Amino acid sequence: xxxxxxxxxxxxxxxxxxxxxxxxxxxxxxxxxxxxxxxxxxxxxxxxxxxxxxxxxxxxxxxxxxxxxxxxxxxxxxxxxxxxxxxxxxxxxxxxxxxxxxxxxxxxxxxxxxxxxxxxxxxxxxxxxxxxxxxxxxxxxxxxxxxxxxxxxxxxxxxxxxxxxxxxxxxxxxxxxxxxxxxxxxxxxxxxxxxxxxxxxxxxxxxxxxxxxxxxxxxxxxxxxxxxxxxxxxxxxxxxxxxxxxxxxxxxxxxxxxxxxxxxxxxxxxxxxxxxxxxxxxxxxxxxxxxxxxxxxxxxxxxxxxxxxxxxxxxxxxxxxxxxxxxxxxxxxxxxxxxxxxxxxxxxxxxxxxxxxxxxxxxxxxxxxxxxxxxxxxxxxxxxxxxxxxxxxxxxxxxxxxxxxxxxxxxxxxxxxxxxxxxxxxxxxxxxxxxxxxxxxxxxxxxxx
Numbered sequence: 001x002x003x004x005x006x007x008x009x010x011x012x013x014x015x016x017x018x019x020x021x022x023x024x025x026x027x028x029x030x031x032x033x034x035x036x037x038x039x040x041x042x043x044x045x046x047x048x049x050x051x052x053x054x055x056x057x058x059x060x061x062x063x064x065x066x067x068x069x070x071x072x073x074x075x076x077x078x079x080x081x082x083x084x085x086x087x088x089x090x091x092x093x094x095x096x097x098x099x100x101x102x103x104x105x106x107x108x109x110x111x112x113x114x115x116x117x118x119x120x121x122x123x124x125x126x127x128x129x130x131x132x133x134x135x136x137x138x139x140x141x142x143x144x145x146x147x148x149x150x151x152x153x154x155x156x157x158x159x160x161x162x163x164x165x166x167x168x169x170x171x172x173x174x175x176x177x178x179x180x181x182x183x184x185x186x187x188x189x190x191x192x193x194x195x196x197x198x199x200x201x202x203x204x205x206x207x208x209x210x211x212x213x214x215x216x217x218x219x220x221x222x223x224x225x226x227x228x229x230x231x232x233x234x235x236x237x238x239x240x241x242x243x244x245x246x247x248x249x250x251x252x253x254x255x256x257x258x259x260x261x262x263x264x265x266x267x268x269x270x271x272x273x274x275x276x277x278x279x280x281x282x283x284x285x286x287x288x289x290x291x292x293x294x295x296x297x298x299x300x301x302x303x304x305x306x307x308x309x310x311x312x313x314x315x316x317x318x319x320x321x322x323x324x325x326x327x328x329x330x331x332x333x334x335x336x337x338x339x340x341x342x343x344x345x346x347x348x349x350x351x352x353x354x355x356x357x358x359x360x361x362x363x364x365x366x367x368x369x370x371x372x373x374x375x376x377x378x379x380x381x382x383x384x385x386x387x388x389x390x391x392x393x394x395x396x397x398x399x400x401x402x403x404x405x406x407x408x409x410x411x412x413x414x415x416x417x418x419x420x421x422x423x424x425x426x427x428x429x430x431x432x433x434x435x436x437x438x439x440x441x442x443x444x445x446x447x448x449x
Contacts, residue, residue: 011177015169022165026158037150045143046112048076049125053134056082056090057127077142083133099124099137183208187215195223244280248273275317300341300424307336307345307370307377307445314349315368318357326363333370336377339448340425348421349379352441355415356383365436377445385438388431396431396439 052072059069073080073092079099081091096117104113104124113124115137123143125136179200186198197216200208251273258265311333315322322329338345356366360383369380396415422429427445434440 049136053127079137081135195219305342308333330367336372344421348418360385379443382434382440383438384436
């Protein structure tokens with residue numbers, strides 16, 4: 001079974017995507033800016049070296065010129081040497097004669113090259129004219145002091161802009177998503193009792209209009225379906241209640257007719273009347289069950305009654321069926337008062353015990369236990385019989401599901417009805433393998449709903 005993917009936040013995704021695209025664009029612009037800055041810095045310093053070279057060639061090397069040359073050399077950390085016919089005319093105080101022993105690497109630019117000296121890369125400039133030979137050396141680090149300062153400044157500005165953009169985007173997207181959150185809240189508040197069309201909050205988002213339109217169409221179809229179901233339930237209630245009422249009247253007439261002639265018959269008729277009355281009440285509750293939503297349990301009529309008495313009534317109503325299969329009951333109950341719908345709880349218990357009898361072998365065994373705590377009541381019903389597989393246990397309670405290979409009759413609705421009755425009472429129903437060999441059903445009911 002594939003693992004369900006973790007849901008993502010569209011709001012965070014939009015902010016991250018916008019900021020990420022801005023970061024990518026900013027990094028590209030930053031790289032281009034650095035390249036341009038480096039190029040301009042190299043060009044400016046090369047021009048300075050060329051200017052120093054011209055000054056050396058055309059100056060008269062007087063004290064004032066020499067002082068100006070030294071100041072310029074110190075400012076840009078340029079070391080220089082000027083020779084005429086291989087005789088030294090002047091050089092900077094820091095000029096190292098070892099520079100002359102290493103041949104510079106010349107690339108594309110004429111007279112400009114690179115040399116590695118004293119553990120650092122240096123820019124060189126060589127110029128020869130009229131037997132004058134000028135050599136200039138400048139450490140690369142000097143050029144990149146300004147570049148580094150510019151890069152740090154640009155980086156700080158860029159990071160500040162990204163932070164401001166993130167804050168603005170987060171606020172703007174959150175504000176735009178407010179209408180989506182409002183729409184989500186309106187949808188979550190819809191129920192079977194409120195299927196009115198959803199109004200998109202203002203300002204209306206164009207992208208949400210198709211979804212809202214389809215949701216309103218769905219709500220309209222659902223409302224029509226519920227109205228049709230309610231009409232069917234009302235018609236079915238009327239059509240089924242009428243023959244049951246007629247049977248009740250005929251039984252009453254038979255009781256009066258044979259009250260003196262056949263007293264024993266009157267007793268049997270009383271039992272039949274009780275069963276018909278219970279059937280009528282069960283029918284009413286099942287029709288009510290079909291209309292009710294588990295989230296509206298307050299509409300279900302509740303009374304206080306004893307669960308022990310209900311279990312005894314269930315056993316009594318199924319005694320003939322149990323005798324036919326020679327089933328033995330083991331009861332361990334105690335007086336347990338709960339506040340619930342008595343007829344629905346009786347229907348649930350009767351369905352479970354009826355199933356237990358049906359799926360128990362001849363001369364089998366059924367165990368019913370009733371326990372309680374301060375808040376809850378616990379009912380355990382288990383039977384001997386065919387062992388239940390894990391696959392079947394997982395599907396028990398589904399509508400119309402019946403285990404293949406069983407020869408017993410049924411519709412597959414009994415356990416699903418029990419499951420819904422438990423939901424209406426905020427209870428739980430669990431299916432487990434029984435130690436007796438068959439199925440164990442555990443009901444957990446709150447004493448007060």
